[in-house]
Amino acid sequence: MKETNISPGMSESPTAETDWVTLLHDSARSGGQKPQAVPAPVRARWQARSAGPVRSSPILRDGILYVAAIPGIVHAFNVETGRAKWTFQAPGQIHSTPSLSGNRIFFGCDNGKVYAVERDSGLPAWEASTQGEVWTSPVIRNGLVFFGSADGHVYAVELDTGKERWKQTLDGRVYSSAYAAEKAIYVGSGNGSIYALDSASGKIIWTTPTGNGIDSSPALSGNTLLIGSEDFFFYALDVSNGAVKWKYETGLGIMSSPAVFGDLVVVGGKDGYLYAWEIPTGELRWKVRAGQVITSPPVIGESVVYIQSGGVVALDNVSGKIVWEAWVGSSVQSAPVISGKSIYIASNDGEVYALE
Amino acid sequence: MDRRTFVKRTCLGSAGLLLGGVSDLAADGVVLPTPPPIDVHEPSDSKPSPLRMPGLYPGRVIELLDSRSIVNNRVSQPVISVMLERGIKELTGETSSAAAWAKFVTPADIVGIKINPSGAPACCSSPEIIKEIIKGLESAGVPTRNIVVFDRYAYEMDIGSYQTHLPPGIGVVGIQESKLDASGYDPNVYCQASFFGEWETRSYLASLVTQRLSKIINVPTMKDHSAAGVTGCLKKLGYGTFNNVARSHQSPYSFTEPLIGVMCSVEPLRSKAVLNIMDGTRQVWHGGPLTQAPQFIYPAGLLLVGTDPVAMDTIELQAIEKKRQQEGAPSVWARDPKSITTDGREFYHDSTKNLFYRQPGHIAAAGKLGLGVSDLKQIEHRQIALG
Numbered sequence: 001m002k003e004t005n006i007s008p009g010m011s012e013s014p015t016a017e018t019d020w021v022t023l024l025h026d027s028a029r030s031g032g033q034k035p036q037a038v039p040a041p042v043r044a045r046w047q048a049r050s051a052g053p054v055r056s057s058p059i060l061r062d063g064i065l066y067v068a069a070i071p072g073i074v075h076a077f078n079v080e081t082g083r084a085k086w087t088f089q090a091p092g093q094i095h096s097t098p099s100l101s102g103n104r105i106f107f108g109c110d111n112g113k114v115y116a117v118e119r120d121s122g123l124p125a126w127e128a129s130t131q132g133e134v135w136t137s138p139v140i141r142n143g144l145v146f147f148g149s150a151d152g153h154v155y156a157v158e159l160d161t162g163k164e165r166w167k168q169t170l171d172g173r174v175y176s177s178a179y180a181a182e183k184a185i186y187v188g189s190g191n192g193s194i195y196a197l198d199s200a201s202g203k204i205i206w207t208t209p210t211g212n213g214i215d216s217s218p219a220l221s222g223n224t225l226l227i228g229s230e231d232f233f234f235y236a237l238d239v240s241n242g243a244v245k246w247k248y249e250t251g252l253g254i255m256s257s258p259a260v261f262g263d264l265v266v267v268g269g270k271d272g273y274l275y276a277w278e279i280p281t282g283e284l285r286w287k288v289r290a291g292q293v294i295t296s297p298p299v300i301g302e303s304v305v306y307i308q309s310g311g312v313v314a315l316d317n318v319s320g321k322i323v324w325e326a327w328v329g330s331s332v333q334s335a336p337v338i339s340g341k342s343i344y345i346a347s348n349d350g351e352v353y354a355l356e
Numbered sequence: 357m358d359r360r361t362f363v364k365r366t367c368l369g370s371a372g373l374l375l376g377g378v379s380d381l382a383a384d385g386v387v388l389p390t391p392p393p394i395d396v397h398e399p400s401d402s403k404p405s406p407l408r409m410p411g412l413y414p415g416r417v418i419e420l421l422d423s424r425s426i427v428n429n430r431v432s433q434p435v436i437s438v439m440l441e442r443g444i445k446e447l448t449g450e451t452s453s454a455a456a457w458a459k460f461v462t463p464a465d466i467v468g469i470k471i472n473p474s475g476a477p478a479c480c481s482s483p484e485i486i487k488e489i490i491k492g493l494e495s496a497g498v499p500t501r502n503i504v505v506f507d508r509y510a511y512e513m514d515i516g517s518y519q520t521h522l523p524p525g526i527g528v529v530g531i532q533e534s535k536l537d538a539s540g541y542d543p544n545v546y547c548q549a550s551f552f553g554e555w556e557t558r559s560y561l562a563s564l565v566t567q568r569l570s571k572i573i574n575v576p577t578m579k580d581h582s583a584a585g586v587t588g589c590l591k592k593l594g595y596g597t598f599n600n601v602a603r604s605h606q607s608p609y610s611f612t613e614p615l616i617g618v619m620c621s622v623e624p625l626r627s628k629a630v631l632n633i634m635d636g637t638r639q640v641w642h643g644g645p646l647t648q649a650p651q652f653i654y655p656a657g658l659l660l661v662g663t664d665p666v667a668m669d670t671i672e673l674q675a676i677e678k679k680r681q682q683e684g685a686p687s688v689w690a691r692d693p694k695s696i697t698t699d700g701r702e703f704y705h706d707s708t709k710n711l712f713y714r715q716p717g718h719i720a721a722a723g724k725l726g727l728g729v730s731d732l733k734q735i736e737h738r739q740i741a742l743g
Binding site for chain 1: 429430476477478483510511514515517519520521522523524525533534537648
């Protein structure tokens with residue numbers, strides 16, 4: 001299978017092979033797994049306790065794993081030792097998956113703010129305000145940071161200062177993290193619509209309604225935008241005009257965000273199944289029950305898909321057969337980080353594991 | 357007790373409160389343990405509200421049936437809108453929806469909508485109903501910022517996607533982030549009893565209830581419950597606002613009777629819970645409250661509206677019993693030692709199995725505490741078929 005370059009010109013991509021700079025590795029939600037699959041873990045190299053439950057996903061750069069715990073604390077763990085380099089206490093809870101850009105880490109907070117923190121020291125750089133909690137993962141592109149808020153708006157602020165460039169109302173709470181392309185960003189809203197917004201101005205380019213609210217965060221493959229809806233359908237849209245290319249009905253709503261690799265897109269459903277489709281045709285390649293309820297996004301590579309659904313389950317890309325399972329921690333809603341031969345996961349009981 | 361009242365609730369024996377369950381008990385020969393006394397610690401300065409349970413309309417239950425309310429497992433917003441408006445008007449006798457809602461709330465209230473996300477995503481309080489309740493509250497002048505949707509476990513609410521579905525400005529609060537998180541509870545309001553020798557014998561009431569909210573709209577689902585028999589208005593309200601409640605069950609026994617009723621009688625919870633809207637669009641007739649098995653979830657297309665939680669749960673119990681009978685499952689009153697299993701997988705796949713001897717008598721026990729009417733002959737059950 002060829003690896004499609006689905007995000008030409010992305011400003012935020014990993015600088016080292018082991019980096020994992022935002023939700024699902026990079027802003028393209030590609031998953032980031034390299035051709036070699038990680039073998040079944042046999043031990044926890046270390047286990048660390050965070051400040052409380054973790055429902056966002058960890059990120060990694062230069063040997064530091066950043067984990068945002070719900071009580072409002074961001075931990076910077078040394079991946080070799082599991083020891084904390086620093087912690088940052090936010091004034092509210094954190095559900096947002098952080099993103100990295102340059103020397104800063106960006107994340108949303110339930111107090112309605114987005115924070116930029118120096119990743120070497122944990123000291124705050126700037127903050128940007130909204131009127132609702134920010135659970136979305138900030139996405140960085142071309143000097144701007146894009147994020148949605150529960151106040152019903154999507155915001156663009158300057159990367160260096162946090163100064164607001166524009167905001168656009170979407171008539172519904174925004175829990176879907178935006179996908180940022182060169183000239184447009186794509187995002188779902190609690191009102192059930194998928195939007196394309198002009199990156200420079202925030203103006204709405206097109207809108208496509210679905211039958212219920214949207215939690216899922218979109219991914220882009222070529223000219224196809226991929227996203228799930230609470231209306232039980234998974235959608236593939238023409239990115240130029242929002243027209244539905246194909247859609248597929250699952251058993252319940254879709255909260256999980258899709259990951260793409262080549263012509264394959266994988267997403268989890270609240271019905272407990274993991275689905276894999278051929279992107280050009282919408283043909284179902286496989287469908288496998290991987291848990292009772294799947295809300296976390298899968299991580300995808302050339303040969304293996306990983307999903308957290310109470311533990312980590314690894315499935316063969318081609319057949320969907322389960323390759324291995326590692327049942328650690330309590331129910332998990334965040335996505336794993338795969339780096340080298342290690343798997344890093346954070347759990348709802350506040351434990352952080354380095355498995356290998 | 358320092359400005360607190362220490363009340364020992366009279367603990368009513370199980371057998372004396374059962375509705376028709378006594379002979380079953382005798383026939384089965386199962387002897388249930390006697391419940392221990394439950395001490396209640398509540399604020400001495402709590403003033404009982406005239407709206408307190410059983411509320412403005414004791415014994416009245418409005419049942420609305422519309423099969424179009426749930427199609428292909430999807431709840432219809434427009435149909436729910438019509439059902440709820442009709443139900444609230446029928447309950448109150450008002451001709452306008454706004455006037456009906458104004459019977460229960462004022463613009464100065466901080467209103468909590470108590471949802472039931474346990475069992476999400478297969479069966480939980482439908483966001484479509486919550487949205488219509490919000491519209492109703494707003495029509496009575498309650499500001500959006502004064503409305504809070506809440507339940508006990510934040511992670512269950514996440515799975516139900518309530519945050520996404522609700523309009524901007526509505527608060528969404530999970531009292532606990534994890535199983536052992538007690539930070540959201542009021543140390544001065546609790547029920548205390550030792551059921552099975554547990555190390556923590558207190559269950560505390562949520563601070564959100566004691567300190568922030570002035571009114572509660574309770575939105576339970578209609579479900580079988582492996583310990584309580586059924587879970588409806590009473591169980592969802594009591595066990596969803598107090599912590600440390602799982603300790604009341606230990607296979608095969610459960611003290612949900614009398615604990616559920618005692619909890620619901622605690623002030624200020626009793627005074628603040630002014631209205632119940634039971635989501636019966638889906639009914640769980642076995643495996644409750646957490647089952648995800650579609651074979652046990654029935655698209656009943658019902659809403660129940662009332663202020664009397666005991667009367668509503670009595671109607672719910674009747675409905676669940678009827679469905680179980682149709683499906684060939686044992687009565688929730690049955691106490692057969694052969695039915696008891698400690699294997700959760702077996703329970704979740706076999707409707708003849710159960711984890712505990714169920715305690716549907718908790719409803720009548722709550723009635724004895726003054727929370728409502730459990731005698732079917734005294735319940736004014738109005739059934740309205742809309743489609």
